[in-house]
Amino acid sequence: MTEDQDHYFTADPSVPFERETFTASVWGHDLELTSGAGVFSRGHLDHATAVLFREVEPPVAGRFLDLGCGYGVIGLAIATAVPLSSVIGLEVNERAILLANENAAGLGVGGHFVACRAADVPSDMQFDEIWSNPPIRIGKEALHELLLTWLPRLAPGGRAVMVVGKNLGADSLQRWLGEQGYPTTRLASAKGFRVLEARRG
Template sequence: MAGQGEHYFSATPQAASRIQAVQIKLSDLELELTSDAGVFSHGRLDAGTKVLLEHAPVPRVRGDILDLGCGYGPIALTFASRRKRARVWAVDVNQRALELVRDNAAAAGRGNVVASVPDDVPRDVRFAAIYSNPPIRVGKAALHQLLLTWLPRLLPGAAAVLVVHKHLGADSLTRWLSAQGFPTTRLLSERGYRLLEIRADAPSKE
């Protein structure tokens, strides 16, 4: 936690900066990223994020990619490296996280990453894929609103992939998404984490 009463999803973390490098080693690439206090998963690669990076399918269609709740950028930088011609939007409300993403993208030579607060993503942008280790702790209502805001922006044939721990409501979230018209399937379960795929078969809810 960034501080008493403060969360990693605060817009302007008050925690004193404590820069720490994070080594990401996957079967197809290695990255060294910078993390900081007041940002999700400071000083480490979150176990759920690792499950997503190791097992999430690459986009089925061409187009922009969204990392929703990007933190310091492990998902955004990984998929920007795997899909060098795709624009990857790294979206977060945490300004310190966005600065880290910009610095990490520059250090990795990934000019295809755009770090942005949600409201600065043009409304006409649609996504070939959405990847997220979503901020479950914002609460159910806020999480549901977040997903209902972004999932309708998937391109036809696209999919979103979320990683959620079973003890944090992965199975109930799966049922809720399907009930909202977003067919959701479990791709795998590893170390208690569910990897969920949501297909873009629902009508737009603009």
């Protein structure tokens, strides 16, 4: 893990840091979001997540997991566009958790979005859908472990929607997911990214 990557996993919210606010237009809603130093995609919507939003319609009511939520953009977009949703944003970076919950309060969706660490998610909770721009750069082994921890938490018939760079192994990940018992199709391919949908039977 590089020093920069380590920074993303250990950013301490008690240490003063510079916040940066920007607006992301998603599914007809303008989301004013605060990012910050030590958090992925500071000050802008990253290209992969932009492709995800452009290529996939918002989901319908249900319980959602934003896996690796950062400062919350995917989960907050769902919470804003889908009033009858309950969204958990899962994250290891404490500063990102702080920012995601601040953003939820600012957008008025704090009642049905919360960002937290894995240990704070009830062990028996299932999700209708998992959405993610997964942290590919943690390495294949760690990524596989992460997905095999959370994909089994999908409710029967549930799905996971993920955006992955083609040059970061999207096609091999699609095959691997199928081999693990999660049939995976490609919903879209744009600007060097694949949008994958993995289903639980």
